[in-house]
Amino acid sequence: MDRTVRTVEDVLALLDGLFASESEGADGRLATGDGKDFWDRFYTDRTRPVPFFVAKPDENLAAYLDQGLIAPGRALDLGCGAGRNALYLAARGFEVDAVDLSPVAVAWAEDRAREAGVGIRFRWGDAFALPAAELTGPYDLVVDSGCFHHLPPHRRVSYLALLDRVLARGGHLALTSFAAGEGGMGSQRSDADLYRERDLEGGLAYTPDSLRSIFSDLIEVELRRMRAMPPESALFGVTFLWTALFRAG
Ligand SMILES: C[S@@+](CC[C@H](N)C(=O)[O-])C[C@H]1O[C@@H](n2cnc3c(N)ncnc32)[C@H](O)[C@@H]1O
Numbered sequence: 001m002d003r004t005v006r007t008v009e010d011v012l013a014l015l016d017g018l019f020a021s022e023s024e025g026a027d028g029r030l031a032t033g034d035g036k037d038f039w040d041r042f043y044t045d046r047t048r049p050v051p052f053f054v055a056k057p058d059e060n061l062a063a064y065l066d067q068g069l070i071a072p073g074r075a076l077d078l079g080c081g082a083g084r085n086a087l088y089l090a091a092r093g094f095e096v097d098a099v100d101l102s103p104v105a106v107a108w109a110e111d112r113a114r115e116a117g118v119g120i121r122f123r124w125g126d127a128f129a130l131p132a133a134e135l136t137g138p139y140d141l142v143v144d145s146g147c148f149h150h151l152p153p154h155r156r157v158s159y160l161a162l163l164d165r166v167l168a169r170g171g172h173l174a175l176t177s178f179a180a181g182e183g184g185m186g187s188q189r190s191d192a193d194l195y196r197e198r199d200l201e202g203g204l205a206y207t208p209d210s211l212r213s214i215f216s217d218l219i220e221v222e223l224r225r226m227r228a229m230p231p232e233s234a235l236f237g238v239t240f241l242w243t244a245l246f247r248a249g
Helices: 008-018 036-044 059-066 084-091 103-116 155-166 191-197 208-214
Strands: 074-078 095-100 120-124 139-145 167-178 218-225 241-248
Touching (some): 059 167, 059 218, 059 241, 084 095, 084 120, 139 155, 155 167, 208 218
Parallel strands (some): 074 095
16 A cells, blocks of 8 residues: 655656656656657657658747747757757857757757757756756746647646746747647547546647646737748748747736
């Protein structure tokens, strides 16, 4: 018999366990959402035709900069994968920290940064479990392209707590997530049903109103579908994602 729950963090860890079939990290701790082993395998073969393996930044991120909605400062790329947005921001004058659950992804991102001759401070681990000293902030920009929608519902609590801790006053969150509805992607099961099924079904779909409600402590600057970008473009764009820019008041 075990009686392990004492703190809120214990509750969150217990709920992680419901989705934990593949998510035990090397240090024995459970990672949140899809697990480290899953993502390590995902990034092992760099030649796979995965859309976001291209070394191109999100079209909306480039648009925010070009329109003057954001300006160079300190940035955190949350769930950076192979680093395409982190690289772009560093090249555009940001001082970039980047974190990913997968050391295999981070090794690839480090190779890309070396080749491009840009300096980025990489970390690997569960962004929501790293010691506070590893992600100190304050960041003028937190970029999350495709990490948030892989988290189980209860980890939104950890996500918002991280934002609260590291986002500068007046700083921005640039988020892309699976879009619910026509032409979208991701699971449309209710939060409650995800726990009943104990399956995140490859990522969660969000409506604009669900994003507005979850990030209601922030001010919406823009929320739209990502624009499709042709293969010859220097930018990445697929239409099954929302792109959102929120500002901390
Ligand atoms: C769909 S991929 C997107 C990667 C990258 N942002 C891009 O757009 O190319 C989602 C990424 O989130 C990372 N991730 C998931 N949960 C995480 C967590 N708890 N902490 C840090 N990274 C996480 C995964 O390892 C994966 O690389």
